[in-house]
Amino acid sequence: MLAVQRPTEVPDPSSVPSNAPEHCPGTESELAGKADACNGCANQEICASNKPKGPDPALxxxxxxxxxxxxxxxxxxxxGGVGKSTFTAQLGWAxxxxxxxxxxxxxxxxxxxxxPTILGIAAEQVHSSSSGWSPVYVQDNLGVMSVGFMLPSSKDxxxxxxxxxxxxxxxFLKDVDWGDLDYLVVDTPPGTSDEHLSIVQFLKESGIDGAVLITTPQEVALQDVRREIxxxxxxxxxxLGLVENMSGFVCPGCxxxxxxxxxSTGGAKRLAxxxxxxFLGAVPLDPRIGKSADYGVSFLDEYPDSPATAAYLDIIDRLKHILGDA
Incomplete structure (x- = not known):
């Protein structure tokens, strides 16, 4: 006779520790530290002894x-290395x-x-006031917050x-005095780990309008984007859409x-x-994009005639249309 499997509680991803075993019930579950999956886990004793927690006081x-x-x-x-931070900077500047x-x-x-380096403000520091931490401003209407401002050296x-x-x-979310913003663009690390789960948990009540996914054309990058989707x-x-970076090389001269x-498998368009x-669009590989990032200047302003600039602006216009801001 086949054993009947009891329905299991689906854990909130944000409550699952980064070093948890497969099928972890999550720290907020009544089964925390008691489920079969908890046997042998380094966190088992801690989870089992924890009393039920209330909502995060920061929320x-x-x-x-x-x-x-x-x-x-x-x-x-x-x-990593697909141009996500560079795209974030261009989106902010646009x-x-x-x-x-x-x-x-x-x-x-x-x-x-x-x-901070891409935006040309790596030497700046965060200042605090009675209203909280102040963002570092690239210009009057573009503020930035990053752990890069808090490090003693860029080598640390x-x-x-x-x-x-x-x-x-x-x-960054509760103590930074962001003021009235039309757009808050969040640059995340590669993958789907602690930082991603945290930002989703912290903004659950406030709402996230959507995500833009960045990839390059080759299959090795597309595999990871499938996981991100x-x-x-x-x-x-x-x-909100998928952007293909480094989609061909544009000679600056001709x-x-x-x-x-x-x-090889059809690129981002096929995946979309x-x-x-x-599919929001494809940005060709212009070597001056990297040069602009190194010098901390806006590629869109420095090279308005580049096909890459036209691609960026088309993608951003499409984004605004999807968000209902066009």
Whole structure:
């Protein structure tokens, strides 16, 4: 006779420790430390002895801060090195090009905070006041917060476990005086780990408008983006669309385009069709994008005639249309 499997409680992803075994019931579950999956787990005794917890005390403060933020957009990539932070910076600059719009960029890539360098503000520091931490401003209507501003040197490695990362993300949301924002763009690390689960948990009540997924054309990058799409579905984040970075190489002299990363399985456009996700567009590989990032200047402003600039602006216009802001 076949054994009847009892229905199991589906854990909140944000309550599952980063080192948890497969099928972990989550720290908030009544089965925490008591389920079969808990046997042998390093956290078993701690989870079993914990009394039921109430809601995170930071959530009301986060909700209050985020009440003045109109749009909250996550920029995700399953794989590192696909140009996610560069896209985040260009998106911020493009939004801020409209002087009537207030834009913020929050860098939660704790171990690889490149946003300050890309935006040309790496030497700045965070200041605090009675209203909280003040963002570092690239221009009057573009503010930034990153752990990069808090490091003694750009050479210092950030070697933090999950709880400390989560605590800093919570502070970025509840203690930073963002003010009235039209857009808050959140730059995340590659993958689907602590930082992603934290940002979803902390913004659950305030709402996330959606995520933009960044990839490159080759299959090795697309595999990780498939996982990222699956993550968004599981945690209930709307996927605004998929962007293909480094989609061919544009010669700065003759403007001829050639493929560097061959889309052997059809690239991002094919993936978007397969998964039912919006394909926002493809950005060609212009070497001046990297140069602009190194020098901390806006590629869109420095090279307005580049095909990559036209691609960025088309994608951003499409994003605004999807969000209902066009």
């Amino acid at each position: 009301p403060f986060i909700r209050e801060r985020m009440s003045t933020v109109k749009r909250k957009i996550l920029v995700l990539s399953g794989k 939004f801020a090009a409209d002087e009537q719009l207030q834009t913020g960029i929050m860098d939660v890539d704790i171990c690889g905070p490149s946003i 490695a950030v070697m933090w476990r999950g709880p400390k990362k989560n605590g800093l993300i919570s502070q 699956n993550f968004c579905k599981k945690v209930g984040i709307r996927v 403007k001829t385009e050639s493929q560097i990363f061959k889309p 069709e397969e998964t039912g996700v919006e």
